[in-house]
Amino acid sequence: MVVINGTATSIANAVEYLAAQRGGVVDVTLTKGDAVQSFQFEFALADVDHLESVDDALKRLIDGGELSLRAIDDFIMRSKGYISAGRYLYGLANYLYGVLAREGLSESGVRDDLQDGGGYQGKYDQAVGILGTFDRPPAEAICGIVAFHYNHFERAMTKTKSQRVAEVSLRFQSLLKRETYFFGDLAPSPHASLDVALSDSVIEQVLGWSALPLDGTAGAEIAELSASIDQQRPYDAFKLHLVAAEHALAEGDIGTARQHAERLRYSRLAEGWYAGFRTRVQGV
Amino acid sequence: MTVGFDFGTTNSLVSVVAGDRVVDVLDAEGLPHASVVRYEGEDVIVGREARHALEEVGLGVYGNTVRSPKFLLGQEIVSVGGVERSPIDIVADVIRHVRAESRRSGHRKVLGELDRAVVTIPVNMNGPRRAALREAFARSEISVTQFVHEPLAALYGHLRGAKDPQAEIRRLMKRNVLVVDWGGGTLDLTLCRIEPGRILQLRNGGTDQVGGDKFDRVIRDEVVARFSNKHGISGSDHPTRDARLSLLQEAESSKIELSDRPSVTIYHASYFAESGTTLEYSLSRQELDGITRPLVAAGIREIEALLESVDMAPAQVSLCLVAGGMAAMPSIRGRLHEMFGPERVLVPENSATLVSQGAAWIAHDAQRLVLAKQIELEMARGLRLPLLRAGTAMPSNGEICRDRFHLYCTDPTDGVAKFAIVAPSDLAEQPQASDPRTSIGMVAVAVDKTAPPLVERLELDVEVDDNLILSVSATSSRRADRASASYFDLEFGIGLPGSSDLRDLDVTEADAWVPNGGLVVRANVADREDSRLVPGDVLYQHKRWAFSRLPGPDQATDEQIREHLYYQPCAVCKRQWGDPACRCASEA
Incomplete structure (x- = not known):
């Protein structure tokens, strides 16, 4: 029965x-x-037209050019009627609250310095936990950005449709796997994609630095990067040390290259890269 | 017909179930009745008319006008416009007005005599105030069939009024629901869990420091301050009383309008009396958010504190139901969205009247409150005696639920018998001995310190009245001392709509419990004449032969022997137990 x-x-x-x-x-x-x-x-199960309506509301938020508690609330209220897309909306809103917190604009006390899941990372995690199941461009962009943030470069490459996130992730992935990578400037290939609008300013900055040419010609930018590494959170500092080490090596500044490389010495993710890098340094 | 009556801080409303829907009995303007009463000679003016004449915000007496007399309940006498009045009479004037107006409305046929009501109360309304409120209703010829916490009524109203109540109940089954009732005068919170057959309150909280009236005052004062600063208005250029009143009302309407518009213009001709300067100020949403941010933050802190008190993260709340007049304010809604996620925050369209509607549904369904958590007495050796079991039906109008417990004092050496009243901190069908308990209170009576243990008889009377007040009264037989206490901060449960599963919660008797640190009072009462419950040192004073190490049931237990020895100095060096200088045992 x-x-x-x-x-x-x-x-x-x-x-x-x-x-x-x-x-x-x-x-x-x-x-x-x-x-x-x-x-x-x-x-x-979300209806496609409801998902599209939520995406439209997100586009309005992006076009408005303002990220605030009020702007997010307006986005939510515009979307809340599309009931079947509630989870999708929840995921997007969580990500936006995470960005708000990371930008220091949150009123809630959710800060970017909390590591226990209560800070912006907690919001990002909650967001991608939901958005990972949606085949929508904003969801893919957010999952790509968050994967890049966590140095999950392979996932970032496959998740995102953003060329710059994919290219930068590919560069890191190649470096870490000791494969051939593109030394040149990745910046000239900007394509308008959602990740530009959706990423937070820290990720934007890290993406920008990560796209610098690694052939030793970006001295001024690398100097700026090096000066700010210590203020970055560990995930971002990892990427920046990698970029700075490669650039210094290409520039012939072995001491600086070694300094940056030593900061990655005990990182499991950079094990292969570090071994190869030492060989390359010794060969100079 | 029993109606739902929300006697609110700023507004009062009667709702009634007609057929299969609930209707709100509003005033001629389509609004709830303002909880304001004004005395002019022999005239008693109640409701919106009295409110329009009120300049000052806040709760209490202003000249000959009383705003939210509910907050005066519990006082004997207050002076209103120089006349001494009983708060009960003042409240009765408001209730009488609401009753009369409701009976004049188009719903009079459904309402009938309007002589019985389920009445909602704030969660922090204490016992004397509840009794006074009941008396005020009685003087208005309305019998209070049951009091219900306002946010609990809102939750019941939400479930009962849902398009598919059973689907909503299934969705929330075994989940936590937080009700935020943010009204014009108070913020009331209740954290509930939906269990099979019933809604159970887990913890209640609230404050009267962040009500909507406070927002209006802050907005008005800030607008005036900013305008004065910008235009160099002298500090002595005071507006008239009427101008201040008018601006206050404009602040309230601006607050409401800014929910839908980016900005409003506040205009008041010749606001400043001395210079005749006109106040004209464009108030944006952003400014409003900034001005009211401290109040919103204070309210959110109350919510966070409530969750922290039960070690619950916002993610563990499946639904945050927002009721009350302030629910529509975007900055409040936004903070709740951020805290719980938009999917879990529900601001119903009827949020302003949900409390009253819930009370009407409770009345219609003849639902009766039950105790959510077992009330227990801490006894000697960590035992607990259930005084009132979870699921006990709460008395309705005129009833009292009472019980008497015969107890013994196991340790009278300090001359005091202590009755620690506790309840499990969490909801559990079968609370375990090791589950944490929350103290409800403590009653102590003097006992004869020279008497042997278990000789002094103690009586403990426990009762819950129809005002949902728990009263405990203890007496000692030899010293003939008596002490009493009352507690109102209890958690209740109510049957789910459409559920017949109202069985008592299955609560097993707790076994021994050992406090795990912190300062505790060692309970010294027991419900049986058992010498094993007596501390070893006390037993030794009165029954030395129990320590003679002979076989038999009356001998001291190992624990009692240890307790006795603890207070005995070393037989050789006479140092106290545990003194590191005593090496007699090792040397021997």
Whole structure:
């Protein structure tokens, strides 16, 4: 016997009923003889037009050029009516609150210096936990940005449709895997994509520095980068040390290259790179 | 017909269920009745008319006008315009007005006599004030069938009024729901859990420091200050009383308008009396957010503190239901969105009347409150005696639920028997001995310190009245001392809409519990004449033969022997127990 939400029904009807569900919670109890098993299914299938409407509202937020608690709230209120896309909206909003916190604009006390999941990273994590299941351009852009932030370069390359995030991630991935990479300037290939609008200023800055040519010709920018490394959080400092070390090596400044490389010596992610880098330094 | 009556801080409202829907009985302007009363000679003016004549914001007495008399309840007498009045009479004037106006409305047929009501109360309303409120309703010829916490009523109203109540209940089953009732005068909070068959309160909280009236005052004062600063208005150029009143009302309407518009212009001709300067100020949303930010932040801190008190993260709250007049304010909504996530924050369209509607549904469904958590007495050796079991139905109008417990004092040596009243901190079908407890209170009575343990008899009377007040009264037989205390801060439960599963919660008796640190009072009462419950040192004074190491049931336990020895100096060097200088045992 099948009982759905407290009402007994036939198996055929139960199948039809469950297949037709798009949202809400359904209690199902299966009984055979003395054996009773209860299940609870939560349905949350978003309608495409609802997802598109939320994307439109996000576009309005982006076009408005303002990121504030009020702007996010307006975005939420514009989107809240699209009920089936509620989870999608929740993911986007969480990411935006994370950006707000990282930019120091949050009123909530959510700060960017909390490491226990209560800070902006917690918001980013919650966001990608939801958005990772949506094949929508904003969701992919956000997942790409967050993957890049966490130095998950392979994921960042595959998730994002942004050429610059993909190219910069590819550069890092190649460096770490000791593969051939492009030394030149990645900046001349900007393509208008959502990640430009959605990333926070720190990620923008790191992306910019990561796209610098690694052939020793970007001395002024690298000097600026080097001066700011100690203020960066560990994930970003990792990327910047990598860039600075490679640039210094190309420039022939072995001492500086070694200094930056030593900061990555005990990083498991950079193990392969460090071993190769030492060989290259010794060969100079 | 029993109605729902929300006697609010700033507004009062009657709601009633007609057929399968709930209707709000509003005034001629389509608004709830203002909880303001004004005395002019023999005339008693109540509601919006009295409010329009009120300049000052805040709660209490202003000249011959009383705003939110609910806050005066509990006082014996207040002076209003030089006349001494009873707060109960003042409240009764408001209730009488609401009753009369409601009975004149188009819903009079449904309302009938309007002589019975489920009445909502703030979570922090204490016992004497509840009793006074009941008396005020009685004087207005309305019998209070039951008091219900305002946010709990809002939650019931939300579930009962949902398009598909059962679907909403399924969605929230075994989940936590926070109700934020942010009204014109108070912020009331209740954290509930939806359990099979019922809604149970986990913890309550609130404050009267961040109500909507405070927002209006802050907006008015800040606008005047900014304008004065910009235009060099002298500090002595005071506006008239009427001008201040008018501007206050404009501040309130601007606050509401800014929910939908980017800016409003506040205009008041010749606002400053001395110079005749006109006040004209364009107030933007952004400015409004800045001006009211401290108040919003204070309210959010209350919410955070409530969650912290039960070690709960915002992510563990599945629904944040926002009720009350302030629910629509974008800066409040925004902070709640940020805290809980937009998917979990619900501001219903009927948020301003949800409390009253919930009370009406409770009345219609004849729902009765039950105790959410077991009330226990801490006894000697970490035992606990259940005084009132979770699921106990709360008394309705005129009823009292009472019980008497016969106890013994296990350790009278300090001359005081201590009755520590506790409740499990968390909701659990079967609270375990090791589950943390929250102290409700302590009652102490004098006992004969020369009497042997377990000789002095103690009586503990426990009762809960229809005002949902827990009263405990203890007496000692030899010293004939008596002490009493009352507690109002209890958590309740209520049946879920459409549920018949109102069985008592299955609560097992707690076994021994050992406090895990901190300063605790060693309970010294017991519900049985058992010498094993007596501390070893006390037992030794009165029953030395129990330590003679002979076989038999009356011998001291190992624990009692240790307790006895703890207070005995070393037989050789006479140093105290544990003194590191005593090496007699090792040397021997």
